[in-house]
Structures are given as C-alpha cells and as structure tokens.
Amino acid sequence: MSHEVLGFDVTADALLEKAKRDGAETMWDRKAAMKASCGFGEKGICCKNCSMGPCRISPVEGKGAQKGICGATADTIVARNFARTVAAGVSSHSDHARDIIHVLHMASEDGNYKVKNPEKLMKLAKEWEVDTEGKEIYQIAHEVAEVALMEFGKPFGTQRFIKRAPEPRQKIWKDLNIEPRAIDREVATILHSTHIGCTSEVDSLMDMSMRTSLSNGWGGSMMGTEFTDIVFGTPTARSTEANLGVIEENMVNILLHGHDPSFSEMVVLAAEDPELMKLAKDNGAEGINLVGMCCTGNEVTMRHGVKIAGNFYQQEMAIVTGAMEAVLVDVQCIYPALPKLAECYHTKFIATSPKAKMEGATYIEFNEEHALDITKKIVREAILNYKNRDRTKVMIPQQKSKAMLGYSVETIIDHLDKVVNSQTDVFETVKPLSDVIWAGVIRGAAGIVGCNNPKVQHDNSHITIMKELIKNDIIVVTTGCAAQAAAKAGLLTMEAKELAGRGLREVCERVGIPPILHMGSCVDISRILDLVSRVSKERGLDNSNLPVVGVAPEWMSEKAVGIGTYVVSSGIDTFLGITPQVTGSARFVDILTNQLEDKVGAKFFFEEDPTVCAQKIMERIEEKRDRLGI
Amino acid sequence: MSLFEIIYTGSNAALGLAQQTVADAIKEKGKDHKVAFPGTAYSLPVIYAATGIKIATLGELEGALGVVKSLIVEEEDMGKALNAGLATAVSAEIIEGVRYALSEDPYKNETGIGFVPDSIIRSLGVPLVTGDIPGIAVIIGESSDKDSLGTIVKDYQSKGLLTFLVGNVIDQVVEAEVKVGLEFRVIPLGNQITSVIHVVSVAVRAALIFGALKPGDLSGLLNYTKERVPAFINTFGPLNEVVVSCGAGAIALGFPVIADTDVPEVPGALLSQKDHNETVRTSLEARNIKIKIKELPIPVSYASAFEGERIRKDT
Numbered sequence: 001m002s003h004e005v006l007g008f009d010v011t012a013d014a015l016l017e018k019a020k021r022d023g024a025e026t027m028w029d030r031k032a033a034m035k036a037s038c039g040f041g042e043k044g045i046c047c048k049n050c051s052m053g054p055c056r057i058s059p060v061e062g063k064g065a066q067k068g069i070c071g072a073t074a075d076t077i078v079a080r081n082f083a084r085t086v087a088a089g090v091s092s093h094s095d096h097a098r099d100i101i102h103v104l105h106m107a108s109e110d111g112n113y114k115v116k117n118p119e120k121l122m123k124l125a126k127e128w129e130v131d132t133e134g135k136e137i138y139q140i141a142h143e144v145a146e147v148a149l150m151e152f153g154k155p156f157g158t159q160r161f162i163k164r165a166p167e168p169r170q171k172i173w174k175d176l177n178i179e180p181r182a183i184d185r186e187v188a189t190i191l192h193s194t195h196i197g198c199t200s201e202v203d204s205l206m207d208m209s210m211r212t213s214l215s216n217g218w219g220g221s222m223m224g225t226e227f228t229d230i231v232f233g234t235p236t237a238r239s240t241e242a243n244l245g246v247i248e249e250n251m252v253n254i255l256l257h258g259h260d261p262s263f264s265e266m267v268v269l270a271a272e273d274p275e276l277m278k279l280a281k282d283n284g285a286e287g288i289n290l291v292g293m294c295c296t297g298n299e300v301t302m303r304h305g306v307k308i309a310g311n312f313y314q315q316e317m318a319i320v321t322g323a324m325e326a327v328l329v330d331v332q333c334i335y336p337a338l339p340k341l342a343e344c345y346h347t348k349f350i351a352t353s354p355k356a357k358m359e360g361a362t363y364i365e366f367n368e369e370h371a372l373d374i375t376k377k378i379v380r381e382a383i384l385n386y387k388n389r390d391r392t393k394v395m396i397p398q399q400k401s402k403a404m405l406g407y408s409v410e411t412i413i414d415h416l417d418k419v420v421n422s423q424t425d426v427f428e429t430v431k432p433l434s435d436v437i438w439a440g441v442i443r444g445a446a447g448i449v450g451c452n453n454p455k456v457q458h459d460n461s462h463i464t465i466m467k468e469l470i471k472n473d474i475i476v477v478t479t480g481c482a483a484q485a486a487a488k489a490g491l492l493t494m495e496a497k498e499l500a501g502r503g504l505r506e507v508c509e510r511v512g513i514p515p516i517l518h519m520g521s522c523v524d525i526s527r528i529l530d531l532v533s534r535v536s537k538e539r540g541l542d543n544s545n546l547p548v549v550g551v552a553p554e555w556m557s558e559k560a561v562g563i564g565t566y567v568v569s570s571g572i573d574t575f576l577g578i579t580p581q582v583t584g585s586a587r588f589v590d591i592l593t594n595q596l597e598d599k600v601g602a603k604f605f606f607e608e609d610p611t612v613c614a615q616k617i618m619e620r621i622e623e624k625r626d627r628l629g630i
Numbered sequence: 631m632s633l634f635e636i637i638y639t640g641s642n643a644a645l646g647l648a649q650q651t652v653a654d655a656i657k658e659k660g661k662d663h664k665v666a667f668p669g670t671a672y673s674l675p676v677i678y679a680a681t682g683i684k685i686a687t688l689g690e691l692e693g694a695l696g697v698v699k700s701l702i703v704e705e706e707d708m709g710k711a712l713n714a715g716l717a718t719a720v721s722a723e724i725i726e727g728v729r730y731a732l733s734e735d736p737y738k739n740e741t742g743i744g745f746v747p748d749s750i751i752r753s754l755g756v757p758l759v760t761g762d763i764p765g766i767a768v769i770i771g772e773s774s775d776k777d778s779l780g781t782i783v784k785d786y787q788s789k790g791l792l793t794f795l796v797g798n799v800i801d802q803v804v805e806a807e808v809k810v811g812l813e814f815r816v817i818p819l820g821n822q823i824t825s826v827i828h829v830v831s832v833a834v835r836a837a838l839i840f841g842a843l844k845p846g847d848l849s850g851l852l853n854y855t856k857e858r859v860p861a862f863i864n865t866f867g868p869l870n871e872v873v874v875s876c877g878a879g880a881i882a883l884g885f886p887v888i889a890d891t892d893v894p895e896v897p898g899a900l901l902s903q904k905d906h907n908e909t910v911r912t913s914l915e916a917r918n919i920k921i922k923i924k925e926l927p928i929p930v931s932y933a934s935a936f937e938g939e940r941i942r943k944d945t
Contacts, residue, residue, distance in 0.1 A: 419897035423912035432897040439633050439894040441708045473708060502709030510898050622706065630632050630894075 012317065012458075015244075018395055019320045024344040025337065026316045031454045044078040045584030050196040059584055070196055078585035079205035080194040082561070085580075086209040087190040089562025092332055093523055094183045094220030095355070096259055098152060100227045103262045103368055105145035107231060108138055112266065112371040115141050116233040124226060128160055141230070148223050152183045159183070159219040165533055168542035169571055172600060173214065178207050178569065180215035187212060206591055210569040210600070217566030222526035228261050228299065235302035235406040235520065237415070237513075242308035242487035245400030247323050251289035252280050252386045254379065255309055255318050258330035259521065261299040263352060263366050263375070264292070267328060268304055270375040280383045288379065293318065294333050295480060295521035302406050302520050310488070311459070311481035312556075313452035319347050322393035326382035330366070331356040333451070333557060346388040350378055403492035405518035407477070409527050409534070415511050430534045432511075437535070437547065438630050441473070441503040444547030444621035447528040448478045448516075449563065450555035452485075453578050459485040461553035461577045461610040466491055468614035470515040473501035474621060477531070480522040482553065491516045525563055529570055543571030544601025547624040549617050553577035553610060568602045573620055575605045575613055633874075633894045634711045638704045640875025641714040644721035645698050652692050655728045661689030665731040667831075669747025672838060672845075675831040676723045679838055680716070682846025688731060691724055698724070715878025722827035722876070741800050741810070742820035745828050750812060751835050754792065758859075759840070762934055763815070765791045765919040766861035768829050768880075770873065772798035773866040773890070778906035780806025782864070783816055785910045788933045789921050794819055794829040799866060813938030826876055833859045833883060856884025862917040863887040864909055886916040 019026050040046040040056040047068055048054040057074040058064025067073055072080070107113040115121055118137050125132050125144050132140050151159060158179040162170060173179045180186055190212050193199040199208070229235075247253050254271065256264045270276060271288045280288050291309035292300050300306040309318050312333060318324055319341050326348040327338060335341075339360030342349035351358045352366035352374075364381075366374050407415075416432040425431060436442050446469050452458045462485040466476050470491075478486055486492050491499070497508035500515040508515050519527045528550075536543050550567040552560050555578055564574045582588050596603040605620070607613035631639070655663070665685055667674065673684035677694050685691055701717035703710045729736040730745065737744035757763040767786045773779035779802050786793045787808070793816045795803055800818040803810060810816045819825040837843045837854040844850070855861075863880045865873060868891055877887040881899045888901045888909065895902055903912040914921065926932055 416897075421898070421901055421912055421915050423908045423915060424895075424901050424903050425897075435895045435897055439896045439900065440706055440711070441896055443706065501707065502712070503707070506708065625632070625706075 015317045015320050015395065015397065019316070022320065022322075022344050022393060024316075024320055024341050026320070026341075027313070027335070027337070027454055030337070040584070042581060043584030044081045044581035045074045047072060047077045047080070049080065049194065052196075057584060072200060075202045075585040075587045076200040076205075078582050078588045079202045080199075082580070082582055082588070083190045083205045083209045083212075084194050085558045085561045086213050086565050087187045088558040089560065090183070090212050090216040090220065091187045092559050093216050093224065093562065094152065094187070096331070096523060097220040097224030097227070098149070099260060100224055100231065100262055101145050101148045104141050104227050104231050105149070106368060107141055113231055113262070113368065115230060117230050120226070120234060121230045124230070145227070148227065151219055151223065153185065154182045157181065159215055161218045161222045162214070164530065165218065165570065166536040166542050169533070169536070169544075172542075172571070176207060176210075176599060178211040178214060180211050180219055183215040183219045186215040202585075202588060202591065206588075206596075209565055213562050213565035214569050216562050217526060217529055217570060221523040222529070224523035225520070225526045228523075229408070232261060232265050232303055234410050235408040236411050237404060238305045238406045239402060239404050240301050240305045240307055240487075241400045242310075242403050242484060243400040244310055244314060244317060244321060244397045246289075246291050246307035246309055247318065247321055247396045248286070248289040249323065249394070249396060250286045252283075252285045252287070252383050253289050253291065253324050254382045255291055255293055255324050255327045256296050256300060256306070257293040257315060257327060257334055258296045259294070259332045260296065260330040260353070262368060262371070263330045264296040264300050265303075266371040266375040267379065268300055268306060269372060270379045273376060273379075276376060276379050276383060279380065280386070283383055283386050285383070285386050288383065291318075294484075295523075296330065298480065298483060298518075298521040298524070302408075302518070308403070308484050308487055311452055311484035313454070313458040316341055319345060321396050322390065323396050325385045325389065326350055326378070328352065328378060329356070329358070332559070334358070345393060346385060346390060348381055348385050350381070352378070399488075401488055401490040401493075403487035403490075403518070404494065404514050405483070405487070405492055407513070407517040407519050409530050412517065412531065415513055418512060419510050430531065430538055434535045434538045436503070436507055438539075440625075440630065442475050442507055443473045443503075443618070443625065444549070445475045445477065445532075446549050446551055446617060447525065447567075447572075448476055448482045448551045448553065449480050449522065449525055450552035450560050450577075451481050451557055453554045453556040455578055456554055456608070458554070459488070461613070462486065463489045463491070464610035465551060465553050465577075465614045465617070466516055467499060468611065469617065470496075470500040470504055472618055473503040474618065475504055475507070476516040477519050477528055478516055479519050479524050479528070483518040483520075486516050487518065492518055522559060522563065525567070529567075532570075532572060542601065545624070545628060547621040547628070548572055549620060550574040551577070551613070551617065553613065564604065568596060568604060569600055571601045573602045573605065575607060575617055577608055577610065577613060579606045579608060632706065634706050634708075636871050637711045637714050637875045637878045638702065640871030640873070641702050641718045641721070644718040644872050644875060645695070645702065648698065648721040648724040649695055651725050651728045652688065652695060655732060656688050656692065659688060659731070661687060661692070663688045663731060665691050665727050667727070667730055667745045669749060670745070670835070671748060672835055674723050674727050675835050675838070676719055676827065678845050679834045679843070679851050680720070680846070680848050682844070685727070688728070691727055694720065694724055711878055712882035715875055715880070715882050718872065718875040719827060719830050719879040722824040723831070725824045726827050737820060740820055741804065742795075742818045742825055744820055744825065746817070746832050748835065748839075751832055751839060755836070755840050757934075758836070763790055763792050764860065764921050765914065765917060766829070766833075766859065767791050767793045767913065768796065768826065768861060768863045768885075769793060769799050769866070770796045770823070770826060770863060771866035771869075773802055773906075775906065776802035776806045779803060779866065780808050782906060782909050783808045784931065787815055787935045788931050790933050790935055791815065793817065796826045796829070797821060797823065809939075815935040823872060823876065829861075830879070830883070833861055852883060859883075859885075860917055860919055861885045862913050864913060865889045865891075867891070869893070886913075888913050888916060
C-alpha cells in the first residue's frame with residue numbers, strides 16, 4: 001500500500017521502509033497479519049457477555065443461528081455492543097475530566113497548579129450558584145471543584161451543564177427521558193443493562209446510549225474543557241508548526257503523547273527549567289525540543305504553541321525517526337506496541353499513569369502533589385539519553401507546515417467582535433457568525449473530528465472533506481487528530497483562505513481567521529457544542545434547525561462513538577467515514593440513520609467515500625437551509 | 631426567499647427591463663443609432679471598465695446584454711450573488727445609455743443631474759486623495775421622515791463627505807432645505823433607481839483615471855474600489871428586489887449598505903440601522919471612515935463643503 005497519497009506525507013513510505021530495515025514492526029505489519037477481519041465482529045453480531053457464549057448470529061436472515069443461547073436477537077446484540085462502546089468512550093473522557101477537576105481542587109497560590117483564569121472560574125461559580133461573597137479565589141476554586149466532582153456520582157438530579165443547551169433541546173431530552181444524570185451512574189447503568197438477561201429492547205438501549213453519551217458531551221468533556229481552561233488558561237490564537245519535521249536533529253527530542261493536560265502542562269514547565277536546559281547543553285544538545293502528538297499535543301499547542309509532531313497514525317513513525325530521546329505517555333490511544341518499538345532505538349518509553357501501565361515501558365508514576373519534581377526527573381532522563389542516540393539510525397522527514405490555532409469559543413468571539421458595528425450591534429456574541437450563515441455568505445458549519453484508521457488512507461478523508469467543504473463556503477471547526485491532519489496539510493493558515501469559496505474567503509479576511517479553526521483536543525468538542533448552541537440561542541432555535549454537521553471521517557476509538565452519539569443526541573447530524581460495527585442489525589442501522597431524526601432531530605450518516613461524503617454533507621446543509629427558508 | 635434568491639430575482643428583473651428598453655429603442659432608431667454619455671472618454675464606463683469593450687451603437691448595446699446574462703448564475707453562492715449584483719449595475723447602465731441615446735438631455739425636467747462628466751470626477755480627484763473628501767455617501771429611496779434625512783445629509787456635508795442622492799430622497803432633501811449642487815457636495819442624480827449607476831460610474835472612472843487600471847481587469851477594478859473609494863450606501867424605505875440586487879453590486883465593489891429596514895445582515899457589508907440618528911455614525915464605522923473633527927463653537931455649519939457657497943441678497 002502506498003502512503004504517498006498526500007503531498008504533506010511524502011515521507012511515510014520512506015519511514016516505513018526504514019522501520020523494516022531497523023527490524024521494527026508497525027501497525028501496517030500487524031494490519032496485514034490480521035488478514036480479513038471477522039465478519040461477525042465487523043457486523044456487531046458476536047456476543048460474549050456471558051459464559052454460555054460466545055454466540056454469533058448468522059448475518060443471513062432466516063438462515064443459521066438467528067438468536068443467541070439466551071434468546072438475544074441480532075438487534076439486541078448489536079444494540080448492546082453499541083451501548084457498551086458508548087459507555088467505554090464516555091468513561092474515558094469523564095475519567096480524564098475527573099482528574100483535571102481534582103487538580104483544581106488541590107490548586108493553591110504556591111502549588112504546582114494555580115488558577116490561571118479566575119474570570120472563567122468566577123463565571124462558572126455564578127452559573128452553578130456557588131456563593132463567592134467574601135471568599136478568596138482558591139476557596140472558590142475548591143468549592144466549584146467539589147460541586148463538579150459531585151457531577152460524577154450525585155444520587156439525584158441531572159448534569160448541570162445541560163442548561164447551556166437551547167431550550168427546545170432541553171425539552172427534547174426531558175420528554176425522551178434522556179437527561180443525563182450522574183456520569184458514572186450512566187456508565188454503570190449501561191454495563192448493568194447490557195448484562196445477560198437484562199435489557200433486550202433495542203430502542204431502550206439506544207436511549208440509554210444517548211443519555212450516557214450526553215453525560216459526556218454536556219458533562220465529562222465539558223467539565224474537562226472548562227476546568228482545563230480555568231487551571232491552565234483559555235486558549236488564544238497563536239502559531240505553531242506541525243508534522244514530523246518538527247523533530248530536531250541537534251536537540252533533545254521529547255514526545256508528549258496521550259491526553260491528560262495536568263501531566264503535559266507540567267512537562268512544558270519542566271522543559272523550560274533553566275537548569276535542565278543547561279543540562280541539555282552540557283550533554284551536547286542545542287536545547288530541549290518538546291513535541292506533541294494526539295490530544296495532549298493539542299492541549300499544549302493550543303495553550304503554548306508546542307509543535308505538533310503528528311497525529312494518531314504517526315505515533316510509531318515518530319519513534320522510527322530514531323531521533324526521539326523519550327516518549328512520555330499518560331492515557332488513551334497509546335499503542336501497546338510502542339515500548340517494544342522503542343527498544344529498536346535508544347528511545348526511552350515512559351508510562352506515567354496508574355490507569356495505563358504498559359508492558360515493557362519504564363514506569364515513573366506521575367502524581368499531582370509532586371507534579372513538577374516528577375516531570376523534571378522525567379525530562380532529565382530524556383536529556384541524559386541524548387548521548388545514546390545512534391546517529392546512523394536517524395532519519396527525520398523534512399516535512400512541516402505552519403499552523404494557526406488556539407480558537408476557543410472565547411477567542412472566536414473576540415475575532416467576531418472585529419466585524420461588529422458598534423452602532424448596530426453588541427459585542428461578545430456569536431451574532432456575526434449567525435448573520436453570515438443566515439445571509440448565505442457561508443452555507444453552514446461542519447465540525448470535523450476524530451481519529452485515524454488504517455482501514456482508509458490516513459488523513460486522506462479528513463483533508464478531502466475539509467477542502468471540499470471550505471471550497472463550498474462551509475466553515476470548518478476541528479479538533480483531535482482531524483485538526484492535526486489539517487495542520488500538517490497547511491489548512492490552518494491564513495493563506496488557506498485561497499482554497500475557500502468567495503463567501504468564506506471574505507469572512508476569513510474580515511475576521512482575520514483561517515477557514516478551518518482548530519478548537520482543541522477531543523474533550524474540547526464540548527467547545528463546538530457550546531458554539532453551536534450559542535448560535536441556536538441567538539436565533540431562538542434548536543441545534544437541529546441549524547445548517548450544521550459533525551463529521552468523523554477516520555474515526556476508530558470508542559471515544560469517537562461516545563462523541564458521535566452525543567453530537568447526534570444534541571441535534572447535530574453526524575457523518576461517519578468508517579461504518580460502525582452495527583450492520584448485523586438492519587433495524588439498528590435504521591434507528592441510527594433514520595429513526596433518530598424523529599426523536600432528536602438528527603441522525604447518523606455512514607459514507608466511506610470522502611468525496612461522496614462531502615457531497616452528502618452539502619446536500620444536508622442545503623436541506624436544513626431550505627427548511628429555515630434562508 | 632433567501633437573500634440570494636432576492637438578488638437573482640432583482641437581477642433578472644433589471645435584465646428584463648434592459649432587454650425591453652434596448653429592443654424598443656432599436657425598433658425606434660435602428661441598430662446603428664449612436665449611444666454615448668456626455669463628457670466622457672470612457673464610453674459606457676461600467677461596461678468599459680469591466681470588459682474593456684467600448685459601446686458606440688444600440689446594436690452593440692444589445693450585445694452587452696449578453697454580459698449581463700453571463701453574470702447571472704443562479705446558485706446559492708456568494709461569489710455568484712455578487713456577480714448578479716454587478717449584472718444589475720450593467721443593466722442599469724444599459725438602460726441609462728438608452729435614455730441618453732434617445733434624448734439630448736433626459737434629465738432636463740428633473741432635479742437630478744444624471745450622468746456625471748469626466749471633468750467633475752477629475753476635479754474631485756485631489757480632495758479624494760488628500761482626504762479632504764473623506765467619503766462618498768450614496769442615499770437611495772424615500773425616507774419616512776424628511777427632517778431626519780435632511781439632518782443626515784447636512785451631517786455628511788459638515789464632515790466633508792460627498793453625497794449622491796437617488797430616488798425620492800432628492801425632493802425630500804430639497805424640501806428639508808438642504809442646499810444641493812456640486813459646490814455643496816450634495817449631488818442629486820435622478821429619481822429612477824437606474825440613476826444610481828451614475829455614481830457607480832464615478833467610482834469606476836476613478837479607478838481608471840486615478841488608479842490607472844486597465845479596462846477589462848474586473849478583479850483589479852473591484853479591488854481598487856474596495857481599497858480606495860470610500861463609498862457606502864444608505865437606503866431608506868422598503869427595499870424591492872432590484873434595489874437589493876443593486877446593493878449586492880455595491881457590496882461587490884466593496885461598499886457597505888446600511889438600510890433603515892430589516893435586512894438579512896452581513897457584518898460589515900449589509901447592516902440594518904433603523905434609528906436615523908445613528909445612520910451617520912453606523913455608516914462611517916462600517917466603511918472605516920475616520921474623521922478628525924475640530925468642532926468650532928460657532929452658530930453656523932462649518933466645512934470645506936461650504937467653500938463654493940455664494941451669498942445672495944435673498945438668502
């Protein structure tokens with residue numbers, strides 16, 4: 001398989017050749033070894049929820065086993081598997097959020113973690129009716145954190161942030177009885193209900209999946225984003241560079257990979273430590289070069305401009321360059337293959353989270369009490385490893401692109417203020433965005449998110465869809481590995497406006513933004529929910545009325561399923577570039593791609609061809625515009 | 631109807647009218663009948679600047695209808711909608727061209743002056759470049775309140791702006807006892823909406839004369855007017871499709887439109903300002919016109935616009 005489908009990735013083939021020479025195994029080798037995947041698993045009609053099984057249902061109706069031993073049908077099995085996938089995704093995001101809230105809870109004036117954005121904290125305190133009268137900022141922080149921590153396991157009530165949704169949306173959730181309650185409870189309920197002999201009713205499983213996913217989008221992820229902004233600052237527009245070319249020949253290269261900003265932020269601090277910088281020089285390096293990957297990379301680039309080494313599929317390639325002194329990981333989307341791969345080189349692979357200990361890794365446990373001391377120790381290890389680099393085995397692709405990012409909702413609104421006429425409008429609203437959509441200057445908006453998946457050409461679907469949409473005056477916001485694909489392709493630059501249609505180009509020029517806005521990591525998709533909901537509220541409408549879509553062109557993780565489900569449940573159509581493992585139940589497919597629209601005003605679309613997918617997105621956007629009469 | 635649909639409707643209406651006007655004129659005078667505006671070296675300036683083609687006869691004018699048609703591509707796309715706006719401008723120029731072809735001075739019985747000759751544009755060049763004329767206001771329609779309209783025009787006048795009037799606002803401004811005429815920088819163009827082309831033609835010729843733009847370089851032209859001609863449009867009263875379509879033409883040239891009715895707003899380009907007391911401020915901000923004013927505490931208006939004023943016994 002050629003990897004040279006995209007101009008910005010001309011070195012993937014060379015690196016994979018090198019991997020072969022170095023005796024290193026990559027995901028493509030393992031994918032090839034997998035041969036054809038199991039048809040039952042592919043269709044979601046394999047169940048091993050009890051030891052009577054595993055059971056599998058014949059994919060042909062009326063022929064072969066039509067039920068599991070307990071009597072569960074293909075519909076039930078598919079819906080249960082789907083629900084468990086959602087639960088896993090939700091738990092990942094929410095556990096991530098829990099950690100950052102704990103960090104705020106322990107924040108102090110002279111500690112490692114501080115309140116960097118007191119305004120956002122005060123806003124949240126007010127929103128949640130935490131009494132701030134006469135209290136100093138850290139006391140307020142601790143109280144707000146305690147309220148937040150209760151969101152995970154409170155015995156009564158629903159998630160606080162659902163009140164941020166447009167009112168018609170809140171009503172839909174209430175009427176369907178899918179208002180999310182405590183986050184952990186929703187996850188546990190799914191695990192309960194998908195146990196053998198519990199829920200078999202397919203619609204009920206779907207409703208549970210939606211409710212649980214909402215506890216993420218409007219719970220875990222939203223809190224994760226809010227609290228990360230409070231502790232580390234709200235992102236503002238800044239520039240950086242992306243792709244493997246950001247790895248430096250003569251510096252100590254440290255790769256930050258994973259998700260948790262409470263760890264990565266401390267590494268950023270440690271890497272700026274003058275003593276460690278001196279140590280790097282003493283060891284013959286020009287300095288310390290911190291580079292990011294996946295969502296932790298997004299977090300630190302959004303706030304500090306740390307360069308992006310790459311996205312999900314490039315995690316092995318970064319090591320194969322032979323120039324990586326250390327790979328520091330915490331949780332989520334880290335290949336268990338990496339420690340073994342690192343052994344082919346001098347690279348130190350360091351796992352830091354008790355939630356993600358990895359076979360073969362050096363384990364240095366990170367804990368928040370001694371955050372800076374630990375990260376300094378880790379960075380020191382990396383520096384001392386510089387001398388072990390085998391220069392004959394180094395090959396750094398000279399590919400990198402400039403990128404502008406840091407577009408939080410607050411920053412986007414700041415930019416929109418530039419075009420507000422102070423005589424006719426007020427500042428600090430999304431009205432300019434809503435106006436250009438209504439006038440037709442831009443046709444709509446798409447949130448393009450998600451992972452990489454070796455089932456399709458890496459990044460190709462992301463970039464094809466993005467280019468097609470901006471060309472047709474659809475503004476794109478992006479997060480996660482999709483955002484990093486855009487960064488590498490040079491789409492996150494002001495110059496990229498030349499690829500946009502006339503209307504979007506005009507908007508980019510006047511507002512001073514790229515046509516594709518990087519809004520952060522995968523928990524930061526909550527920023528997109530926030531933005532869309534603000535536009536809905538501006539117009540007195542529901543999210544499902546807006547010409548807005550979500551797209552996951554190359555998704556792979558359970559988190560992505562959790563995300564897609566809360567996006568649809570929030571009234572936003574979601575296009576999946578990889579068909580989920582549900583096709584064994586025509587009924588469940590019909591629920592996802594059809595019936596959900598009657599319930600929540602939005603549905604899933606499965607389309608694996610990126611060009612066709614872009615076409616369908618545009619058709620759907622025009623359909624929504626027609627319904628609005630705009 | 632979506633905003634773009636309104637624009638296309640207006641552009642098609644203007645095209646239909648232009649087609650009819652040209653056909654009638656040809657029936658009356660024949661294809662070889664001469665077409666020209668008085669006092670210009672730029673033929674029909676909008677068509678000339680956009681296409682590089684000089685029109686001399688009714689027959690050639692008929693050919694120019696093809697330009698209009700090609701500019702109207704009815705898709706939901708802003709670039710195409712702006713082109714349709716330009717099409718309306720060309721239609722208007724065709725219609726006005728026919729008026730001048732059929733009559734020595736079609737504006738004889740109007741307060742409006744109609745076509746603005748090159749000599750006037752050249753005389754405006756220096757004050758425009760020096761910023762002595764900080765902006766060009768184009769006022770279209772009929773105001774619900776002639777007094778506030780008069781105040782607006784006087785305000786522009788006192789700030790040194792050049793104001794063009796199109797439609798019933800002309801009579802209203804005169805009734806509000808605002809002095810009109812080139813020397814007062816308040817220029818009535820004509821009562822029909824098509825007269826608005828005579829101010830577009832001013833902007834376009836400014837690009838040809840002062841910007842030394844090559845005729846036919848449409849994108850260069852649009853860039854010049856956007857960057858260098860500080861014009862904006864104020865519309866008063868309800869808007870029909872043709873006016874909206876004209877507005878799209880103005881936006882294509884880079885001129886924001888400020889309406890006093892509800893419109894689908896486009897930040898920086900199409901705004902709604904119902905409060906006539908705020909029209910001036912809104913407009914100047916929308917076009918980014920900054921005026922350094924040294925207010926003198928004197929009992930009469932004071933501005934370079936009054937420099938050409940003559941004192942007569944009866945005033």
